[in-house]
Amino acid sequence: MRKILLTITAGISLCVVPVKAQFNTVAAVSNRYKVEILQTVTDNTELTPESGTSVRETSTDVLTSDDTDKKMWMDRYMSVSYPLRHIRITSPYGYRKDPFTGKKRFHGGLDLHARADEVLAMMEGVVVKVGQDKASGKYVTLRHGRYTVSYCHLSKILAVRGAVVHPRDVVGITGSTGRSTGEHLHITCRFDGENINPSVIFDYIRDTRQECVAALAGL
Ligand SMILES: [Zn+2]
Structure with a gap:
């Protein structure tokens, strides 16, 4: 043969x-x-x-x-x-006691422990938004196909709107800007515009690897 x-x-x-x-x-x-x-x-x-x-x-x-x-x-x-080199989830997605008011409130993202850490793009995508507001502080939003991912409370934005990002590209530095009780990285994720649990992406990364x-x- x-x-x-x-x-x-x-x-x-x-x-x-x-x-x-x-x-x-x-x-x-x-x-x-x-x-x-x-x-x-x-x-x-x-x-x-x-x-x-x-x-x-x-x-x-x-x-x-x-x-x-x-x-x-x-x-x-x-x-x-993964968006940080060391991943430790400090507050998951879902209902929780609001750290400011103590009342039950929906947490529409997940929080990761961070200390002036580089925030990495999780996969190839495009920077669709960068900005700052009272709630999110400094933030960067990336689009990955039908998903968008926002990184919030940053101390520094290192991405430019419209830029293409590759996995592991640094798009910001973690911080505690906006509505935050202490430094962490808050991640929100949307699929076709609808807020979803960012752990879906984490699971995808883990399964792929x-x-x-x-x-x-x-x-
Ligand atoms: Zn959060």
Whole structure:
């Protein structure tokens, strides 16, 4: 059984786009790998590329399928980032006792412990808003596909409206501006404009990384 290496162009999806999260950036990352997917096939495998799919032979000493897979999983791992280098949730999303009034009030985001820390973009996106108001203090809002993420109470804004951000780009420095009892990073998240629990994104980041680590370990 002779093994040949094929490069299949276009029309092939690697199924790395998660079902539950529809981030544009993730799709963009996987799209890159639609271009070149190396597969090992045997002589008796009938090649029936779908319409629009071209198949060409390539030398095995240029790139092995393992190399391509490794790069793909590493790129995918790097396509997401937690917003701070150390994550400790100090106040989750949901009803809580308001730190100012002591009354029950809905907390529409989640709070992370922070001390003059760099705030990182969690994935590729665009800066859609920067500003300052009494409630949020200095804030930066990023769009990731149908999701928007706002980082609030910053001491410093390090992003410009309209700029493209990549995962791990620093968009601000944490602080305690606005309606804040002490330094922390407050994150709010919207999906199609509707406020949602930001832990959805954290779960997505965790799942993506776990998936990549498992895939890399199996190569
Ligand atoms: Zn908060």
